[in-house]
Amino acid sequence: MPQNILVVGELENGAPSTVTLELLGGAAALAAGGSVSVSLLGSGATAAAAQAAGASKAFVSDDANYDTFRGEQWLPAVQAAVEQSGATLVLMAQSTAGRELGPRLAHRLNTAVAMDCVKVEDAGGALQFTRPAYGGNAQATYTIATNPAIATVRPKSFDEATGAGASETAELPAAGASRVNVVGKEVTESEGLALTDAPIVVAGGRGLGAPEGFETLRELAAALGKDKAAVGASRAAVDLGWFPPSEQIGLTGKVVTPDLYIAIAISGASQHMAGASGSKTIVGVNRDKDANIFDFSKYGVVGDWKQVIPALIEELKK
Amino acid sequence: MHIVVCAKQIPDPETPPSAFKIDAATNKVVPAQGIAPVLSQFDAIAAEAALRIKEAGGEGKVTVISMGAESAQAAIKQVLAMGADEGVLLNDPAFEDGDSHTTAKVLASAIQKLGDVDAVFCGRQAADWDMGQVGLLIAEILDWPVATIAKGASLEGETLSVERVLADGFETVQVPFPAVVTVSNEFGEPRYPKLPQIMAAAKKTVTQMKAGDLGLDPSEVGKAGSRLQLQKLFIPEKGAQVEFIAGDTPQEQAAALVSKLRADKLI
Incomplete structure (x- = not known):
């Protein structure tokens, strides 16, 4: 069934973010003859519209007040884009912005949102939204009875769109007031390669026993190649203060899909696997042969790990 | 300062996958034998955040509200034992099998009925369905500002200062009252009540409210009022068949693993 789809885009360094391009890729497959539009807010939005592959029309505002995400400012603009595009389906990322916009937009449009979807499909005329639940132990498939349907989509769920960007743009209003006032920001500098870009991810969990374990993991990443491997952590390790929250992999952290994922002293709880199970090859290192991680490992x-990882580093250096 | 904490009782997320079962006929999780339901951890952390604000101010009240069955009394009592002053249970068969929108409507109606509430603290998401919607929807219904995914919250004069977790770091926001805050695990561990507190909480009376008490029609709550409709709940298949790397020593294991990964052109 044809769908008019609005992708709520996000900008990264003046261009549509990777996940925005993924949503456009998903939208192209779901539109079935309907239209694909994108909304872009913040400095450089108009210029970025040309890079929004697969969108025919872009709803934009270059107002720099949109650069820092504030829900109260973004909502009226996104709502205007939904209404002007005639969207029957609104797609956004399961990101900081999407987590907040999805439910609030649904309320304002008297409809519903399916959060953190890994699959959106047209099942014989009705859109079906599939998402993990119970920490990944289960999956749930939903339909939305009201119009438009809204979904936030987990990164890496769709392939990126290719081809020409939006040829037509329409202006959205400038940002209004916000009762929530951002007074400070602190960026956590990650060491080396960004977790979500690395072809190899080495991750550690509570089983490392102490924060020093991550130093060994960094040595392993270096032995695998500084331009190839990044280090991440499970929520348990982050909650213990052993590793920065920005490098957490899992349901409440980042989603990674590297070619190779090496899980060290990680039990493989569903909460963690929600961020790693899309990896092409998973290697588990664990003392317990019944650990859940081995259900996901090749x-x-x-x-x-205290014996295996140093031996692995030595072997890689040979 | 009157802070409401929204608390949900859920199946224990630490239930081993082998004990996790779904009844396909009803699309519901079958309660695992011998594993009691628990207070959602994010809600316990939200309670901790609310209690710290009350304690820092030296005065005020914390009320814990839960929508659920009679068994949810246990979740309410746990927050009372942590130090909350009053508990409210929203228990009505009409509330069952709703979506985030109907749940938020019931909770917001109860908050409005209490009348003098300055702030609502919720977990960032419930650790069963992981939707992360209810706090935001309460804010929308009440038209209050909201700060999500908090790792810190404190009173600063007439406003609330909230540290939020972002993908690449943190930001600090200031929010006027009344406000909604959703709290994340980065906030830190919730306190564990001691026996005298648990016993005192057990004696406290929990106020009960039903749809009629909140001025809600059964047709606008629970399954009848839901917009997001669950079609199927299932356990996904796991793809990988693990090959354990042989070797009598860590060195032999390491060598065998490296040769496999090189053969697969992964390193």
């Missing part, structure tokens, strides 16, 4: 090493 290769398993049963042993003490």
Whole structure:
């Protein structure tokens, strides 16, 4: 069934973000003869419209007040884009912005949102939204009875759109007032390669026993190649203060889909696997041969990481 | 300062996958034998955040509200034992099987009925469905500002200062009252009540409210009022068949693993 789709885009360094391009890719497949539009807010939005592959029309505002996400400012603009595009389906990322916009937009449009979807499909005329639940132990498929349907989509769920960007733009209003006032920001500098870009991710969990374990993991990442491997952590390790929250992999952290994921002293709880199970090859290193991580692993090493990882580093250096 | 904490009782998220079962006929999780339901951890952390604000101010009241069955009394009592002053249980068969929107409508109606509420603290999401909608929807219904995914919250004069977790770091926001805050695990561990507090909480009376008490029609709540409709709940299949790397020593295991990964052109 044809759908008019609005992708709520996000800008990154003046261009549509990777996940915005993924949503446009998903939209192209779901539109089935309907239209695909994108909304872009913030400095450089008009110029970025030309890079929004797969969108025929872009709703834009270059107002720099949109650069820092504030829900109260973004909502009227996104709502205007939904109404002007005649969207029957609104797609946004399961990002800081999408997590807040999805429910609030749904309320304002008297409809509903399916959060953190990994699959959106047209099942014989009705859109179906599939998302993990119960920490990933289960998956749930929903329909939305009201119009438009809204979904936030987990990164890496769709392939990026290719081709020409939007040829037509329409102006959205400048940002209004916000009762929520942003007074400070602190960016956590990650060491080396960004977690979500790295072809190899080395991740550590509570089983490392102490924060020093991450130093060994950094040595392993260096031995695998500084331009290839990044280090991440499970929520348990982050909650213990062993690693920065910005490098957390899992349901409440980042989603990574590297070619190779090496999970070290991580039990493999569903909460964690929600951020890693899309990896092409998973290697588990754990003392417990019954650990859940081995249910997801292609290769398993049963042993003490304190012995296995230094041996692995030595072997890689040979 | 009167702060409401919204608390949900959920199946224990630490339930081992082998004990996790779904009844396909009803699309519901079958309660695991011998594993009691728990207070959602994010809500316990929200309670901790609310209690710290009350304690720092030296006065005020914390009320814990839960929508759920009679068993949700246990979740309310846990927050009372942590130090909350009053508890409210919203228990009505009409509330069952709703979506985030109907849940938020019930909670917001109860908050409006209390009347003098300055702030609502919720977990960032419930650790069963992980939707993360209810706090935001309460804010929309009440038309209050909202700060999500908090790792810190404190009173600063007439406003609330909230530290929020972002993908690449943190930001600090100031929010006027009344406001809604959703709290994340980065806030830190909730306190564990001691026995005398647990016993005192057990004696406290929990106020009960039903749809009629809140001026809600059964047709606008629960399954009848839901917009997001669950079609199927299922356990996904796991793809990988693990190959354990052989070796008598860590060195032999390491060598075997490296040769496999090189053969797969992964390193």
